[in-house]
Amino acid sequence: MKVIIIGGGVIGVASAYYLARAGHAVHLIDRSNDIANETSFANGGQVSWSSASPWAAPGIPLTALGWLFKPHSPLILRPNADPAMWHWLMGFLRNCTDARYRRNKERQIRLARYSHSQLVELGRAQGLSFDSQSRGTLIVFRTPGAFEAARRDRVVWSKFGLDVRELNSEQCIAQEPGLSASRDKIAGGLHFVDDACGDCRAFTLSLADRCRTLGVTFELDTSVQRVVRNSDCIELIETTQGNRSADAYVMAAGSYSPLLLRPVGIRLPVYPVKGYSITLPVGDAARAPQGTVTDEKYKVVITRLGNRIRAAGTAELSGYNLKLRSRPRATISRVVSDLFPGCGDLNQVEFWTGLRPMTPDNPPIIGKTPVENLFVNTGHGTLGWTMACGSAAALASIISGVTPDVDMDGLTLDRFA
Numbered sequence: 001m002k003v004i005i006i007g008g009g010v011i012g013v014a015s016a017y018y019l020a021r022a023g024h025a026v027h028l029i030d031r032s033n034d035i036a037n038e039t040s041f042a043n044g045g046q047v048s049w050s051s052a053s054p055w056a057a058p059g060i061p062l063t064a065l066g067w068l069f070k071p072h073s074p075l076i077l078r079p080n081a082d083p084a085m086w087h088w089l090m091g092f093l094r095n096c097t098d099a100r101y102r103r104n105k106e107r108q109i110r111l112a113r114y115s116h117s118q119l120v121e122l123g124r125a126q127g128l129s130f131d132s133q134s135r136g137t138l139i140v141f142r143t144p145g146a147f148e149a150a151r152r153d154r155v156v157w158s159k160f161g162l163d164v165r166e167l168n169s170e171q172c173i174a175q176e177p178g179l180s181a182s183r184d185k186i187a188g189g190l191h192f193v194d195d196a197c198g199d200c201r202a203f204t205l206s207l208a209d210r211c212r213t214l215g216v217t218f219e220l221d222t223s224v225q226r227v228v229r230n231s232d233c234i235e236l237i238e239t240t241q242g243n244r245s246a247d248a249y250v251m252a253a254g255s256y257s258p259l260l261l262r263p264v265g266i267r268l269p270v271y272p273v274k275g276y277s278i279t280l281p282v283g284d285a286a287r288a289p290q291g292t293v294t295d296e297k298y299k300v301v302i303t304r305l306g307n308r309i310r311a312a313g314t315a316e317l318s319g320y321n322l323k324l325r326s327r328p329r330a331t332i333s334r335v336v337s338d339l340f341p342g343c344g345d346l347n348q349v350e351f352w353t354g355l356r357p358m359t360p361d362n363p364p365i366i367g368k369t370p371v372e373n374l375f376v377n378t379g380h381g382t383l384g385w386t387m388a389c390g391s392a393a394a395l396a397s398i399i400s401g402v403t404p405d406v407d408m409d410g411l412t413l414d415r416f417a
C-alpha cells in the first residue's frame with residue numbers, strides 16, 4: 001500500500017520506519033528543510049517511561065494558580081481569544097481528578113513501556129547512535145515535604161512494577177556526583193532506574209537514513225496546505241509543490257495536526273504547549289550531570305548528551321507563537337547553575353523553543369479516524385520522544401490490519417467521541 005506521512009518529526013519518521021518495515025511504500029512530506037526541525041529538535045532528551053506522569057493531576061489546578069504569580073514559575077499563561085485554547089484548558093482541568101489521573105497514567109505507562117522496549121530493540125538492530133544512556137532518571141526534591149508527597153506514589157510504582165529507589169541527599173550525589181556542590185539544596189531524590197535518555201533529533205536523523213535504505217522517500221521544503229476529502233476517503237493533499245495522493249494518509253504534524261484536519265471534519269483535541277531548552281557544551285565534566293536529572297520544584301530537566309548539556313522546561317500556553325522569551329531562559333539557566341554550578345558556560349547556550357502537541361488528558365491519539373484511509377499519530381505532548389517507537393509500531397500494525405502488540409485501549413481518537 002502507498003502511504004503518505006505528513007510530518008517529519010520523531011513521530012512521523014518512526015512511523016515511516018515501521019510502515020516501510022511492514023512492506024508499505026512510504027512517502028514522507030515535511031515543510032522544513034530538514035528532518036526533526038520543530039518540536040523534536042532540542043527537547044529534554046528523557047526517555048522517561050517509568051517516571052513520567054500526566055501533567056493533569058490532582059492538586060494541579062490550585063498549584064498552577066500559585067505558579068502564575070511566581071517569578072521562576074514552570075507555568076506561563078498568556079490567554080488569547082482562541083476558543084481551542086479554552087476548550088483544551090477545560091478538558092485539562094476535567095482530567096485533574098484522582099480517578100482520571102490514575103487512568104491516564106496507566107495508559108501512558110502501558111504505551112511508554114512498550115515504546116522503550118521497541119527503542120532498545122531498534123537501536124541495537126540498526127546500530128543507531130544518539131548519545132544515549134541508561135542510567136535512569138533522578139528526580140531531586142528541594143524540601144522534605146515535596147519528597148514525602150512524591151513518595152506517596154509508592155502504591156502506583158508497585159502496581160506497575162516500576163523499579164524506583166528512594167535516595168537521601170548523599171545517595172543522590174553518589175548517583176550524580178556533579179550535584180555535590182548543591183548538597184544543601186537537596187532534601188532527597190527518586191531514582192527511576194529503568195529510564196534512559198538520548199538526543200531525539202540525532203535519533204530521528206539516523207532513523208531517517210535507515211528509512212531511505214528501506215525505500216522511504218522524503219519530500220522536504222514542502223508544506224501541506226489542504227487535505228481534500230471525498231465523502232468517506234481522503235482523495236489527495238494539496239502541497240506547495242503540487243497535489244499528492246496515496247492509498248492511506250498519516251497525520252503526524254505535531255501541534256499543527258488539528259489545523260490540517262479541522263477542514264475535513266475531524267476534531268483533534270490537541271493544543272500547543274510551548275517549552276524551552278538551552279544547550280551548552282560541557283565545561284567541567286566533574287561538575288556536569290552524567291545522566292538525566294529533574295528538578296521537581298521548577299520542573300526543569302537537565303540531561304547529558306555526549307559532550308553537551310541540555311536543560312529544558314516551562315509550560316507556556318500562548319497559542320502557536322515561537323517567540324523566544326527571556327524569562328524561561330533565566331529560569332532554566334538558574335536551575336542549571338543552582339544544581340550543577342560550573343558545569344558549563346551559561347552565556348554560550350543555544351536557546352530554543354518548541355510546541356508540545358498536547359491532548360487534554362495527556363496520552364496521544366494513534367490509529368484510525370472516521371475517514372477510512374486517514375490515520376493519526378499525534379498528541380504526544382511531553383512524552384513524544386519516550387513514546388515514539390511504540391506509537392509508530394502500533395500504528396503500522398493498525399494500518400497493516402494486524403493487532404498491535406500493545407493494548408490500544410484509551411490511546412485512540414474514540415475516547416473523545
Ligand SMILES: Cc1cc2nc3c(=O)[nH]c(=O)nc-3n(C[C@H](O)[C@H](O)[C@H](O)COP(=O)(O)OP(=O)(O)OC[C@H]3O[C@@H](n4cnc5c(N)ncnc54)[C@H](O)[C@@H]3O)c2cc1C
Nearest residue numbers: 007009011031039040044045046224254275383384385386
Ligand atoms: C521543551 C521541551 C522538552 C521536551 N522534553 C521531552 C523529553 O525529555 N522526553 C520526551 O519524551 N518528550 C519531550 N518533549 C516532547 C517531544 O519533544 C514531542 O512530544 C515530540 O517531539 C513531538 O514530535 P512530533 O513528531 O509529533 O512533532 P514535531 O517534531 O513538531 O514534528 C511535526 C512535523 O510536522 C511538520 N509539519 C507541520 N505542519 C506541516 C505542514 N502543513 N506541512 C508539512 N509539514 C508540516 C513540521 O515541520 C514538523 O517537522 C519535549 C518537548 C519540549 C517542547
